[in-house]
Amino acid sequence: GQQVMQIPQYQHVQEGEDFTTYCNSSTTLSNIQWYKQRPGGHPVFLIQLVKSGEVKKQKRLTFQFGEAKKNSSLHITATQTTDVGTYFCAGNGYGQNFVFGPGTRLSVLP
Amino acid sequence: DVKVTQSSRYLVKRTGEKVFLECVQDMDHENMFWYRQDPGLGLRLIYFSYDVKMKEKGDIPEGYSVSREKKERFSLILESASTNQTSMYLCASSFGRRGDTQYFGPGTRLTVL
Secondary structure, rough: OEEEEEEEOOEEOOOOEEEEEEEEEEOOOOOOEEEEEEEOOOOOEEEEEOOOOOOOEEEEEEEEEEOOOOOEEEOOOOOOOOEEEEEEEEEOOOOOOOEEOOOOEEEEEE | OOOOOEOEEEEEEOOOEEEEEEEEOOOOOOOOEEEEOOOEEEEEEEEEEOOOOOOOOOOOOOOOOOEEEEOEEEEEEEOOHHHHHHHEEEEEEEEEOOOOOOOOOOOOEEEEO
16 A cells, blocks of 8 residues: 655754755655644644645745655754644545655754 | 544543544534554554545554544544554544545544553
8 A cells, every 4th residue: 555654753953953854655646745743732734735846835844746746845944943843744646545654753952 | 713623632441441532523524534643653544434424444444433423523433442542543624535634633642551
């Protein structure tokens, strides 16, 4: 079945440093979504990417969907303590349900 | 704002007990999902439902069943709880059939002793 992997599993950064998490699927995806889960909270939708090579920005966050629609990345510029949490990607193959990656837990040291 | 509520934030049960987890959404969403979340494994789909009285197995349905008698309510049932079902359970709902944004409830942390 479809598998979604994320690296790294954990990332510790100093406040102000950049951060990137990568998402890779074993199959071609129809679209990919990113979610953020704050400590003690529940996943909250951030964005959806649909087109091959698509790039979207939300303030300091940049999301990219690979040309082959099998990978994606989330890049945060100049991290802040409010960025702390676990970032999940979720992808669905054509006609398939979403499969969530294991997540990347980000901690930001002030 | 979409609101998804779950009946309990924390639950402690004994091995062999029957456990009901309730989820209610207020946005008239067609689809509802139950996930369990474990460290390092992300969110794994247990069951989902695209309509009232309709259910489909997810990736890890063993030991669980579900019920959807009304559109807004989706229940997860552990017929005979076991210690390996200790986990965080998250309910979600979405409007479209597949590929739409999922809105999550706050989660129920279940401990089976």
